[in-house]
Amino acid sequence: MADVREDILARLLVVVAAIPGMRSVHRNNVDISEDQLPAVCVFDADEESDDLQNRPSNSRGMVRMTPEIVIAEKTAGQVGSELTALRRELIRRVLLDTDLNNLVAGSSPRGDGAIRYLGCQTDVGWMRSLHGALRAQFTFKYWLKPDEL
């Protein structure tokens, strides 16, 4: 059994947990309290396939998985600059992680799996202090092999 999707998501959690200064790390936790901040959370991904050819149902094909990563923090400083610094760490660590790149490349018979940064959005708001959150999306392009699931 080789479920590349789960392998990627599990590794992604390890990678984001290593971002300096994080107090808590979550997967699919929608409810974060302020004493857990700064927090990073990986949300399991939407997937889509671009294989529209008439092939047997057990054929291998490329899929694109797009997990969302949320980083939330509170600060007495400049929330925008701090979110930008966290974004830089996040992008660098995800795109350059050897294990993640090996997972997507190794899933493909031609080694053409890929990781791409799609973009991010931010939210800020006053609570007990100024809070900020950054949501970033990445696409993981890998081969789905039904016969190996």
Add this chain to the structure above:
Amino acid sequence: MIDYSALLYDPVYAEIGVPATFINGENEVTLTVIDDTRPKVLPAGSAEVRSVGPGAFVRIPELEQNGISRDDWQDASLTFNGRDWTVRSYELRGSPNGEELGEVRFLLKAASDG
């Protein structure tokens, strides 16, 4: 005309108001405030971050009687119920007797990074 200060605000503040210390520069006075700290949620994509939005109601006539004008509100320190806050903004709550006889809700932030 009903006197809302005498019939509404005074009894309410006497019942649920708490003493607070207001400091701005050399102004330091004791006021009666109503703690209005509320639950607050920040949407963060698929997640929500839960905290509180601290606030306090104060009667504007009481501020005026203590020599505190609107220019003194911003960035003032307000201590009540064992916590120290800083006024980061405010919203006026008019009364049927007019804005100057109504309340202000101070929007607060933690005085220290907490």
